[in-house]
Amino acid sequence: MENILEINGLCKSYRDFSLKNVTFALPKGYIMGFVGQNGSGKTTTIRSIMNMTKFDSGSISVFGLDSVKDTIEIKQRLGVVFDSMYLAEHLTARQIEQQIRPFYTKWDSDDFFAYLKRFSLPDDRCVGDFSKGMKMKLMVTIALAHKPELLILDEPTSGLDPVARDELLDILSDYILDENRGILFSTHITADVERIADYVTILNNGSVWFTGSKDDLAESYAVVKGAESAVPDGLKGRMIGFHSYRNGFEAMIRTEDMRGLPDALICEKASIDEILVYIAKEAKNAGHTECDTL
Template sequence: MMADLLTVKDLTKQYQEFTLGPLSFNVPAGYILGMIGPNGAGKTTTLRLLLDMAAPTAGTVTLNGDTTPAARALARAEVGVALDTTGFPESWRVADVDSAMALFLPNWDAARFHELIDLFGVAKKTAYKKLSRGTQAKVNLAAALSHDAKLVILDEPAAGLDPIARDQLMTLLQAYIEDGQHSVILSSHITGDLARIADYLLYIVGGHQLFFGETATLLDRYVLVKGGRGKLTPELKKLGLGLRETAVGFSLMMRAEAARNLPAGLTIEPVDLDALMIYYGKEVQADAQ
């Protein structure tokens, strides 16, 4: 049985106007977990809790067998991190990043770091402040992937990256886990990337965990049903999620098993992650009104 690098059980964070959780999920060694959800869903807060950057109200986080913040801090060198809100001092150049990381990370691999910097096309003598946001992200990613971290946690790592750099990153992450000893947690709004590489998905909306499991299982769970306006019955409305109507027809999302005995004249299509989030989001908005 594959060991879990990370296990989360009933994790909750209570704020005055927002509650995250309870969340329960695990990340086995050798896999990629994708986190999806709209802005404000709680994804970044979840990552902060995993990294002990915020204290949970309840629940437990087990990192490579360690359950307390103090014990997890000792294992922090085993975690690579690139968050959307973090970076390096403005005056630093690539050589400064290299030197600083080597002081704090016993497994720092300078050769690997410069290899990734070259792959990403980063100007080594340009100050971090003067790099574009996308290029800063490349430096952050290179650092996160250059000390043999067992678990790499990335928050919107592809934001600002061009399609070529995004493809390079996705290929790197897939290669990173191939030995079965490393795992990645990847929070991203670019659902096409997640559909390509994520073995598991954690889906959060409004602080609530809607789904955790295999990516294929989630996508196979739902279908899109489309048809002319005359085909939209009360029964379909009751079975569907996120109804969208136009002057000529309608579309809604439905559990796959519920769509097996629909009447003729309707079109049934598979869902992708974009459609899943759009239709679920429309349903959540409707419920909130």
């Protein structure tokens, strides 16, 4: 299976935060959900892929090219949507299209205006007057208009109403029908990941906590609840994010550790949201803190 994106041993240190040996790969033809709480390192990783941040060590390959040495060629073939708009707000969408078009060899003006129409965006109104959701849809339109082979999206559904979110996810699903493409999809809305992603990478405090197929993740963890007295000796230490209540406890457990659990305990498959919550509880139990800004 050929990878469209490979990250190996990525390290980047700031004064109060660091990426630590981040390693994962995205195969061609698939969507990867890139998740983790604020401060886990998702944006730093994305900026490193884009050669917008100088990392300390490791390597990043996009289309088999070096992310630093071949950055110009990579950016011709890459579409990116950040979580805030970078466009001049006094311009209209039509004027923005005229300014951006010369930079891309595969820019398609017909596609650009077709996406504007699909998203119900005006082409003659200053984009500074757009709502947050409209601005996000405009950036998605720009990202798609030059026919990228890899899409990197940082919180693309943030600020979108449910109808627009559904429409965007449909567009991404159509885009990935071309098996030579790929999508790295960073989001806090894990329901979107569960709907369209094939692979999931979870970052926690600058490190990869999990990377693999969404199905493998779903089968690997469960939430267990019940009376704390019913927990077998030695198992509590292997539970993740253990939390006691007056009437019992709840925690996450690896499915491989579920053998021999008493019937008195309730076990349910863990959603991605629940996995992130229990990771955070485990960090709190261990006395760790997270940076809220990177």
